[in-house]
Amino acid sequence: MKIKVTENFSYDGEKYEEGDTVDLPEPVADSVIEKGFGEKVKEETPVPEIKGEEKKRGPRWKKKVWVSEDRNFGITVWPPGGKFDSPSVTLEENQRDDSGNWETNRTYLPTGSNLLALSEHLKSAWEEIQKVKSEEKE
Structure with missing residues (x-):
């Protein structure tokens, strides 16, 4: 699951810093979000060009x-x-x-x-x- 890091944290020997967007296993990502260290990233809905x-x-x-x-x-x-x-x-x-x-x-x-x-x-x-x-x- 992709998350945006909102507070620095370490996982599995890796350091993740605020502002990073990372792809983590879903259970890990859920835990990070629950603890307030990240938020789920959703794909932005593209707005078509209108003329x-x-x-x-x-x-x-x-x-x-x-x-x-x-x-x-x-x-x-x-x-x-x-x-x-x-x-x-x-x-x-x-x-x-x-x-x-x-x-x-x-x-x-x-x-x-x-x-x-x-x-x-x-x-x-x-x-x-x-x-x-x-x-x-x-």
Whole structure:
């Protein structure tokens, strides 16, 4: 399984540094992720090149983060058009229900400095979770 190293660690005589992307056996990768030393890497969904009038309607940038086999979050940047006179950002939660069907919830995020503030708060939440996990290990 491919993971991105978020904290330096050693495994099987190899040293892995923050920012490295490595391919590890699944049980090892799961352990690294669980301990907060890495995160699973998912292939980025390519956004096809769109030309002319269609370019205004299609996404400009898209990223998907898988939480599990049955749940993911998609972040999409849309060009101006329709209801919005400036670019917009959506956050979609896709989740499989008990019947196996996918359900989607879409939220429009702020695009100015509030988007940056939101991302900083999410990063701070992640850092706090890492502190709690390290306190539990002690």
